[in-house]
Amino acid sequence: MAKQIKVSLIGNPNTGKTSVFNLLTGLNQQVGNYPGITVEKKEGICKLSRGVKAHILDLPGTYSLNASSLDENVVIELLLNKKDKDFPDVAVVVSDVENLKRNLLLYTQIKDLEIPTILVINMADRMQRKGISLDIPGLEKELNTKIALISARKGEGIDALKKLIESYTLLSKKTCLDALSFAPDYFDRLQKAFPNQSLYKLWLVITQDVNFRKFDKQQVDIAPDFKIKSESELKRLQQKETIKRYQFINNVLKKCLVVDEKVATGMRARFDRVLTHKFWGYFIFFAILLLIFQAIYDWSSYPMDLIDEGFAWLSEAAKNALPQGPLVDLITEGIIPGLGGIVIFIPQIAFLFFFISILEESGYMSRVVFLMDRIMRRFGLSGKSVVPLVSGTACAIPAVMATRNIENWKERLITILVVPFTTCSARLPVYLIIIALVIPDEKFGWVFGYQSMTLMLLYFLGFASAVGSAWLLNKLLKMESKSYFIVEMPGYKVPLFKNVIINVIEKTKAFIFGAGKIILAISIILWVLASFGPNEKFSNAKEIVTKEYTDLSQDDLDQKIASHQLEYSFIGYAGKGIEPIVAPLGYDWKVGIGILCSFAAREVFVGTLATIYSVESDEEETIKNRMAAEINPQTGGPLFNLASGLSLLLFYAFAMQCMSTLAIVKRETNSWKWPTIQLVFMSILAYSIALVVYQVLK
Amino acid sequence: MKTTIATLRRGQRALIKEITSEIIPLKLLEMGCLPGNEVVLIQTAPFQCPMYLNINGSHLAIRKEIAAQIEVQII
Known part of the structure; x- marks a missing residue:
């Protein structure tokens, strides 16, 4: 395989960096996570001419190299670490023509790292309307770079950018200003202590500690311990550095940028007047x-119904097409509904x-x-x-x-x-x-x-x-x-429609492959628990039920058998096991099973009760009548009265009964700690409230 | 009473004076909140917080406690 050019896309948020990324890579992109943290890592492949390819890494948006969040920190850690496999051959800094002044701050910082850098000026289509004109050759000279003036919205200028990437070796590595010249004694001493290192890199490593505590020095090939200055003094120096950079940028833009204020329209002001209005x-x-x-x-209920029916049909079709056996049951009753539970x-x-x-x-x-x-x-x-x-x-x-x-x-x-x-x-x-x-x-x-x-x-x-x-x-x-x-x-x-669609696809994929795996696994476990029993009461369900009820139609008999099996399955025993725990809330073991199964997903409750009460369909009316007829063995009255009903409602309102949510929380917080706390806290809360309500109203 | 961004009225223009407070995050300076730059108060949410500003051409919203740390001179 030919060597790929490694490109890092860097830029302020809201500059259209992602649009540029989408234009360069099309759908050839992958979204993952940086190891150990939940910052999204987007990368893709861009085909250049003559079979050369570029590997494009879309770094998180950042306003400067002084990180204040985990996302921004990713950018600095990469750019300071030459040994990183993603360390760029060329950095592409994306800027927005309307905010060029602010965007150039980051550009000057990247330049100071002495990485070959291309400047992209995006949203060129808005220049005319905003009365902006630019002297591109002048800017290129002042900033020591090559510029691609593009409009990601209209897809213009991308080919020029690709050409610049291809010939990145011609780019100057020289910095465009001497940003650290304002405190000569400090910086001279720093350079003397580490003569082989770039001064700006040393400075970044020192100040990252001030800005963002989590910065890990181990990942950087320089580790100076040069804190002769106090934190507030360092902060002062950073302020001076920023002022210095802006002075340079202001001078450059004075020469190369003209804004005709009369042309600029006040669209933003008019929208803002309404959209941020106090009423x-x-x-x-x-x-x-x-x-x-x-x-x-x-x-969304329409496609959801279709999906529901689709998977039911699939399950049925598989049942008819395949020979009978436990493995087929696993597929038709465990895996297919489990997949359906994700797709829904x-x-x-x-x-x-x-x-x-x-x-x-x-x-x-x-x-x-x-x-x-x-x-x-x-x-x-x-x-x-x-x-x-x-x-x-x-x-x-x-x-x-x-x-x-x-x-x-x-x-x-x-x-x-x-x-x-x-x-x-x-x-x-x-x-x-x-x-x-x-x-x-x-x-x-x-x-x-x-x-x-x-x-x-x-x-x-x-x-x-x-x-x-x-x-x-x-x-x-x-x-x-x-x-x-x-x-x-x-x-x-x-x-931009394309950006919206790509985002929707990405987020959906993240859900399916992130949380989906866990949902599927737990669905299968629940199915196993409900489909096997520890003794012959489960395995001989058919004979037992047939002996007991002789005058039933085949359908009713099947329902009774299913109900009997569930009662003596592992999960049935579990339901009876927790009966002493749920009895103070006013429930019996059947409701207990419903609650246990609800930990897969709450909506399972109704379906599970339908199976337990062996009603023919899960039509609401039928289950309702059946539930209304249930008797509480302790009181002799109806099982579902105001007290137990309210207690059940409140239990469902507070309990964390959704493994999909737990799975996604685990994914987003990157630890089992938070979903566990969530589960324990919400379950205790739900139980206590339901208990109090039932005992008071009973 | 000191004149700060927090005491500006809507539509008022001012110049940022010396930045002294250490509470002001570097990020804000990097977005253009530097001595000598112009600031305009565009809008405030109810209870004056957050404040929607145009600082040196950048449109930002910041909370009032930070705004109260930035001294300005009305022009």
């Missing part, structure tokens, strides 16, 4: 939320990320963060926690994934931990059937039904417990996080 801003935001909620909740979430995840990436691409998301930050901060959350919390009402899985853009780790972690309290759509079937059973179908004050009121209260309870536990966690978690709240408010843009 209309919130109004529009809630209207958009309603739309997203509707899409996730309602529109795809429509919701795809819809959510479709909307989120449109909101992000358009620049609107920053306005939401701006509007909501103050309110959310009281509870230890951030303005950026709003979207995850709202999408949690559809499903906690995409919601946990949506926390990724919260830079502050503590705020992000709290958001992840509290999201499962919001009423997700899987709780709904359980709520509906229990409410129908125990809450009277009557109205008060002419319009309000007790039943719909209960449902609304449960939704409200979900939000309240999420926000309440966020407040509590904020007090409990002692965690220093050095990230500050600075949100860039980018200009408004029409979202």
Whole structure:
């Protein structure tokens, strides 16, 4: 294989870096994680002329080489470590023509590392409208580089960029300014102590400690211990360095950039006046939320039904086509429904990320963060926690994934931990059937039904417990996080369809291959537990049931056998085993099995009860009637009354009964610690509340 | 009372004076919040926080406690 040119794409957030990456690589891209951390690693292959290929690494967006978050730290660790297999042959710095001044700061820093660097000036299509004109040859000379003026939106200028990458060896490695000339005695001494090292690299390694504590010196080939200066003195020097760089940039742009203020239109100002308005801003935001909620909740039900039916059909078809045997049962009753349980979430995840990436691409998301930050901060959350919390009402899985853009780790972690309290759509079937059973179908004050009121209260309870536990966690978690709240408010843009679609595909893939594996594994375990029993009561179910009931039709008999088998399967014994634990909450062993199975996914509850009660179909009405007839062996009254019903509702409201969410939390926090804490805390909370409610109302 | 970004009214322009407080993160300076640069308050959320600013051509939102550390001179 010919040698690939290693290219690193570097740039400020909101410069269209990802669009450039998508243009260079097309769909030839892979998204993974950097080892040990949850920062996304995006890489791809770009074909250049004459069979030469370039390996493109899309580094996380950063404003400078002084890292203040884990994402940014990745950039510095790579650029300081020549031994890293991804260390670039050439760095491509992407900038946005409207924010060139700020973007060039990072460029001058990269240049100081003496890596061959190409400057991409993106969004060239907006120059005319903004009255901007550039002297490209002049800029190239001043900045010691080659420039590609491109428009990622229109796909223009990419070929020129590819040519520049191909001939990267011709690029100058010289720096464009002497940024460290402001404190000669300190820097001279530093250079004398380490004569073989680049001064800027030494300086970066020293200051990374000040900026970001987690910086790991082991990974860098220089390890100076040169802290003769106190932290605040170092900070002062960094300020001076920044001022120095801006002086240089201002001088360059004075010569090479002209902005005709009269031409520049005030589109941004007009949009902002409405979208960040103290009343209309919130109004529009809630209207958009309603739309997203509707899409996730309602529109996705059509593809979800199709998927559900599709997998049922597949299971049936496989059963008919294959010979009978335990292995085939495993496939048709364990693996296929298990896969179905993963695929069923795809429509919701795809819809959510479709909307989120449109909101992000358009620049609107920053306005939401701006509007909501103050309110959310009281509870230890951030303005950026709003979207995850709202999408949690559809499903906690995409919601946990949506926390990724919260830079502050503590705020992000709290958001992840509290999201499962919001009423997700899987709780709904359980709520509906229990409410129908125990809450009277009557109205008060002419319009309000007790039943719909209960449902609304449960939704409200979900939000309240999420926000309440966020407040509590904020007090409990002692965690220093050095990230500050600075949100860039980018200009408004029409979202690029290609970027949106690629993002949706990526996020969906991450879910399927990340959480999907664990979901499948647990589904199979649950199936095994429900399909095998420890003794002959299970294996001889057919004979026992046939002897007992002689006058039943074949269908009814099959149902009875299934029910009998479940009772004497491993999971049936487990249900009876936990009966003493759930009895104080007002449940019997059958409900216990339902709860146990719900740990795979809450919506399983209704289906499991259907199997246990051996009703013919899982039509709601039939199960409901069957449940209403159940008798509590201790009291002799109906098993589902107001006390046990409310206790069950509240148990489902608070319990962490979703292994998919646990799997995704494990993936996003990179440890089993947080999902375990979540599981234990929520289970204890659910149990205690259900216990109190039942014992008080009984 | 000191004039800081936090005391600006909407639409008011000002020049940033010396940056002295150590609370101000380097990231903010790197985004253009440097002595001598112009700052305009574009919008505030309810309770004056966060504040949406145009600093030296960069559009940013910062929380009020940081804004109160940046001394300015109204122009």
